[in-house]
Amino acid sequence: MIAVLGLVVGVVAGLLVRPEIPAVMEQYLPIAVVAALDAVFGGLRAMLDGIFDDKVFVVSFLCNVVVAALIVFLGDELGVGAQLSTGVVVVLGIRIFSNAAAIRRHVFRA
Amino acid sequence: MSDEQERPEHRLRRELPAEVPASEPEYGGAPEPKESAEPQVTGRQRLWAGLWPPRLSRAQLIVAVLLFGLGFGLAVQVASNSDSGNVLRGARQEDLVRILDELDDRTQRLEDEKQGLEKQREELQSSSDQAAEARKQTEEKERQLGILAGTVAAQGPGITMTIEDPKGAVKADMLLNAIQELRAAGAEAIQVDQVRVVASSYLSDTDKGVTIDGNKINTPYRFKVIGKPQDLEPALNIPGGVVQTLEKEQATVTVDRADKIVVDALRQAKQPDYARSSAR
Known part of the structure; x- marks a missing residue:
């Protein structure tokens, strides 16, 4: 419950504050958000499976964000930033979908 | 499962x-x-x-x-993505360059199109100007010719001449002399009583009196003449001129200058049967 509250508060704060994103961060934020979403869905699935571990969640969350940003950064340096970030989004999207399928099976039993 | x-x-x-x-x-x-x-x-x-x-x-x-x-x-x-103005903020350098190129191309194309359209507009305008100018000149000419031909009314400075002829001694040739004299002095439009005098006008004596183009005119003969008054009046009054000749016949002639003479007697335009314009 508190976790959900945290999410809601974060969205509201983001909408209210509307901070200027530093130019350096601009390209990494969307990918980082998608990576974090993947981690959140994974965590939710783990919780429904009963194998949720906060330490694992924290590490996977941060790792996802950092790795995603790193891949984009590397892609930018190599000159294939657009393609690579597309690839990252695709992979994360697939993972999110498979996690969502597992969650759905738990919640709706279908 | x-x-x-x-x-x-x-x-x-x-x-x-x-x-x-x-x-x-x-x-x-x-x-x-x-x-x-x-x-x-x-x-x-x-x-x-x-x-x-x-x-x-x-x-x-x-x-x-x-x-x-x-x-x-x-x-x-x-939030930053939905700001339409910031669409380009997250874009990469190569994307920006491509977008810039596309915009340049588009600007170039639009510029060309604009030039073409402007040229077209200029052409249309000048041609319509020319047409309007030609129409204006034609109308002007028509008015001038109409005054000469007596098909339109005319007004302007001029004189009135009234010839009183109680004895009936004034003949057509005397009036013709007067008209010739007025024409020579630069009269541009002449009306006697209700008859417009034009190039083809003729005067004749009948037993009832003088007629112009077959229309009888009555005494006193009233001439309305448009022209330069300073030229017309002396032309009539010169010694041995029209006025003296008429007064010799016991007629009374009065000549008045006026700033505004209206010649409103009209004559139907007549299409020539045989003569055709050979100009152009």
Whole structure:
């Protein structure tokens, strides 16, 4: 419950504050958000499976964000930033979908 | 798949260990002890247990912090993305260069198109100007010719000449002399009584009096003449001129200058039967 509250508060704060994103961060934020979403869905699935571990969640969350940003950064340096970030989004999207399928099976039993 | 097949049995058994949720708060811990409790607790129950009642555990707090960060980033990204003005902010350098090139191309194309259209507009305008100018000149010419031909009314400075002829001594040739004299002095439009005098006008004596173009005119003969008054009046009054000749015949002649003479007697335009314009 508190976790959900945290999410809601974060969205509201983001909408209210509307901070200027530093130019350096601009390209990494969307990918980082998608990576974090993947981690959140994974965590939710783990919780429904009963194998949720906060330490694992924290590490996977941060790792996802950092790795995603790193891949984009590397892609930018190599000159294939657009393609690579597309690839990252695709992979994360697939993972999110498979996690969502597992969650759905738990919640709706279908 | 295997879950679904097992579920019916679980559901029946689920009722028995009702006290299991008591140990539930630590389901977030190591997976090892969970395996034994797994059959009794479904995912849905775990979800509800996690949502309500709210518990202030370390796991919940940490997850809340991370989710706060996620929500914040999500909202910021969505907000900055939905700002239409900032569409280009996140774009890469090569994209920006491409967009710039495209814009340049487009500008060039539009510029060309604009030039073409402007040229066309200029042409149309000048041609319509020319047409208007030609029409104006034609109208002007028509008016001038109309005054000469007597098909339009005319007004302007000039003189009036009244010839009183109680004895009936004034003949057509004398009036013709007067008209010739006026023409020579620069008269531009002449009207005698209600008859317009034009190039083809003729005067003749009949037993009833003088006629112009077959229309009888009565004494006193009133001439309305448009022209330069300073030229017309002396032309009539010169010694041995029209006035003296007429007065010799006992006629009374009065000549008045006027700033505005209106010659409004008209004559039908006549299409020539044989003569055709040879100009052009």
